[in-house]
Each structure stands twice: as C-alpha cells, then as structure tokens.
Amino acid sequence: xxxxxxxxxxxxxxxxxxxxxxxxxxxxxxxxxxxxxxxxxxxxxxxxxxxxxxxxxxxxxxxxxxxxxxxxxxxxxxxxxxxxxxxxxxxxxxxxxxxxxxxxxxxxxxxxxxxxxxxxxxxxxxxxxxxxxxxxxxxxxxxxxxxxxxxxxxxxxxxxxxxxxxxxxxxxxxxxxxxxxxxxxxxxxxxxxxxxxxxxxxxxxxxxxxxxxxxxxxxxx
Amino acid sequence: xxxxxxxxxxxxxxxxxxxxxxxxxxxxxxxxxxxxxxxxxxxxxxxxxxxxxxxxx
Numbered sequence: 001x002x003x004x005x006x007x008x009x010x011x012x013x014x015x016x017x018x019x020x021x022x023x024x025x026x027x028x029x030x031x032x033x034x035x036x037x038x039x040x041x042x043x044x045x046x047x048x049x050x051x052x053x054x055x056x057x058x059x060x061x062x063x064x065x066x067x068x069x070x071x072x073x074x075x076x077x078x079x080x081x082x083x084x085x086x087x088x089x090x091x092x093x094x095x096x097x098x099x100x101x102x103x104x105x106x107x108x109x110x111x112x113x114x115x116x117x118x119x120x121x122x123x124x125x126x127x128x129x130x131x132x133x134x135x136x137x138x139x140x141x142x143x144x145x146x147x148x149x150x151x152x153x154x155x156x157x158x159x160x161x162x163x164x165x166x167x168x169x170x171x172x173x174x175x176x177x178x179x180x181x182x183x184x185x186x187x188x189x190x191x192x193x194x195x196x197x198x199x200x201x202x203x204x205x206x207x208x209x210x211x212x213x214x215x216x217x218x219x220x221x
Numbered sequence: 222x223x224x225x226x227x228x229x230x231x232x233x234x235x236x237x238x239x240x241x242x243x244x245x246x247x248x249x250x251x252x253x254x255x256x257x258x259x260x261x262x263x264x265x266x267x268x269x270x271x272x273x274x275x276x277x278x
Contacts, residue, residue: 030223031223032223032224032226032229033226033229033230033233034223034224034228034229034232034233036233037232037233037236037237040236040237040240041236044240080247083243083244083247086243087239087240087243087244090236090239091236091239091240094232094235094236094239095232095236097232098224098228098229098232099224194244198244198247198248198251201251202251204255205251205254205255205258208255208258208259208262209254209258211262212258212261212262212265215262215265215266215269216265218269219265219268219269219272
C-alpha cells in the first residue's frame with residue numbers, strides 16, 4: 001500500500017518538477033538555458049550519495065546485528081547507486097561538453113563520483129563471485145564502508161581543492177535566486193519519493209529472490 | 222560559457238532523456254525479474270507440495 005502510494009505520488013510529482021525546472025525557474029544569467037540540466041542533475045547526485053550512505057550504514061548494521069535483512073537493504077541500495085551514479089555522470093558530461101568544451105575533466109568531484117560508481121559495481125562483482133550467503137554478506141561490507149567514506153570527501157572536494165566543478169552553495173558559493181532554489185527543492189523531493197519507491201520495490205523483489213534460493217536448496221535436499 | 226539555444230536545448234533533452242531512460246530500464250528489468258521469480262516460486266512450491274515438504278519461509 002505504501003509502495004503504491006509512493007509510485008502514485010512520484011508520478012504526480014514528476015510533471016510538477018518538470019514545470020518548476022522549465023517554466024517556474026528563471027533563466028540563469030551566466031549559463032543561459034543549459035543551466036536547467038542542474039535541476040535534475042543535482043538530485044541524481046544527492047541520490048547517489050544517499051545510496052552510498054544507506055549501503056554503508058546497512059553494512060554496519062549487518063555486522064552488528066547479523067540480520068540478513070540489513071544485507072538485503074545494502075545490496076538493493078547499491079543497485080540504485082549504480083543507476084544514480086551513471087545518470088549523475090552522464091548528465092554532468094552532457095552539461096560540461098558545451099560549457100567547458102570537454103566531456104570530462106579529472107578534477108576531484110568528478111573523479112570521486114566515478115570512483116563511487118566503480119565501488120557500487122565492484123560491490124556487485126564481489127557478491128557475484130561468492131556463492132555462500134553469509135560470507136557474501138560479510139565480505140561485501142568492505143565496499144559498503146569505502147562507498148560511505150567516499151561521500152564526505154566527494155561533497156567537500158569543491159571546498160578542499162581548486163577545480164572546475166561549479167560551487168553554488170556553502171562557503172565561496174554565489175548562492176542562487178529563490179525560484180532556482182525552490183525548483184531544485186521540488187525536483188529533489190520528487191526524486192527522493194521515486195527513490196523510496198524504487199528501493200522498497202527492489203527490497204520486495206529481493207525477498208522473493210531469497211525465498212526462491214531457499215526453496216531451491218530444500219528441493220535439492 | 223553560454224552556449225547557443227540550439228546546443229542548450231539538445232543538451233537538455235539529452236540529459237533528461239538519459240535520466241528517464243535509465244529509470245525506465247531499471248524498473249522494466251526489476252519487474253521482469255519479479256515476474257520470472259514469482260513463476261519460479263510457484264513452481265517450487267508445487268514441487269514441494271508433491272514431495273510433502275515445507276511450503277517456504
């Protein structure tokens with residue numbers, strides 16, 4: 001029921017977020033129309049961080065409690081992490097090409113985001129090579145902690161090192177028009193709701209996967 | 222720094238398409254897997270019923 005509500009709510013919110021990004025928000029003075037990529041690119045980046053935080057915390061909870069439900073949450077959020085890291089990087093590259101005149105710059109923010117994506121992929125590759133459920137859950141926590149560690153460094157990288165990536169908020173950032181902030185907030189909330197739906201739905205599928213795995217073992221015995 | 226309207230629109234459409242296509246593919250694969258697993262689960266339950274074993278967790 002909650003899952004259905006989240007699905008319906010995100011379907012309603014997506015047109016609202018699009019309206020805010022294309023109609024409500026003013027055209028940015030320096031970059032012009034291309035800045036509108038920002039309204040969907042930033043929420044993708046926030047959700048890639050969210051995935052890493054959930055993955056790291058769920059890995060920690062699994063090590064403390066030993067309950068496989070935490071491992072389930074960890075690998076489901078890592079899957080969403082792959083999706084949102086890829087969309088963050090691609091939308092960033094599409095923005096960068098006409099603005100920076102290059103698809104890619106090896107500055108700290110971009111490299112750390114790429115590393116985060118590779119950590120999510122590495123997490124799933126490691127799991128694929130470990131057939132035993134408990135050892136798979138225990139050993140893959142290492143990647144969970146590395147992903148969690150990447151987030152604060154990634155976030156602070158624009159303040160710690162001189163780089164190309166724009167800095168809008170926080171120390172040294174120029175700030176933004178209130179309408180730009182509202183449009184960004186609306187699209188972040190929209191993608192947050194969509195993320196909650198995708199995560200809960202993926203966890204439901206993971207439960208079925210585990211039941212199938214269990215029954216296959218019973219049938220073989 | 223301020224690309225032409227044509228370039229900007231192409232980039233915006235490209236970026237938003239990537240996001241929606243990515244989410245669509247994820248959802249499509251997830252539901253495809255769910256349907257396949259549910260079928261398999263029903264089959265396994267049927268097999269167990271025939272064997273008189275447990276019906277799942």
